[in-house]
Amino acid sequence: MKLRPLGDRVIVKRIESETKTASGIVIPDSAAEKPDQGEVLAIGPGKANDKGDIKALSVKVGDRVLFGKYSGQTVKVDGDELLVMKEEDLFAVVE
Numbered sequence: 001m002k003l004r005p006l007g008d009r010v011i012v013k014r015i016e017s018e019t020k021t022a023s024g025i026v027i028p029d030s031a032a033e034k035p036d037q038g039e040v041l042a043i044g045p046g047k048a049n050d051k052g053d054i055k056a057l058s059v060k061v062g063d064r065v066l067f068g069k070y071s072g073q074t075v076k077v078d079g080d081e082l083l084v085m086k087e088e089d090l091f092a093v094v095e
Contacts, residue, residue, distance in 0.1 A: 003077060005084060008047035008057060012038035012065065012072065012083045036069050037094065038083065047087075057087050064094040 005011050015037045040063045046054040059065060072085030 003042060003075075003082070003084075005042055005044040007044050008087045009044045009084055010040050010057065010059060010087055010090070011042040012067065012085065013041055013080065014038045014083065015064070037064060037066055039064055041082065043087075059087065059090060059093060066091040066094060 003011055040059050040061055043057050043059060043061060046056045048054055067083075067085065067090050071089040072083035075082050075084055
């Protein structure tokens with residue numbers, strides 16, 4: 001199944017965080033926090049302004065982004081857990 005986001009929405013796949021600390025302690029899944037970084041898999045065409053012109057999104061497919069821990073709507077596609085969120089829910093692009 002392919003997803004094509006509408007408007008100013010983006011589809012993000014979480015990048016899993018480390019399960020081991022620098023000192024070698026393994027963190028169990030129940031104690032691990034949700035990762036707040038992900039990779040943009042798809043973007044919508046953009047948001048329409050008051051005049052009806054479409055303003056393109058400032059992120060592109062493949063960008064690594066930061067977002068809030070509880071941002072977006074979780075969906076399962078082909079066994080993968082993806083997030084659908086508005087561009088305004090993204091905090092930054094990691095370069």
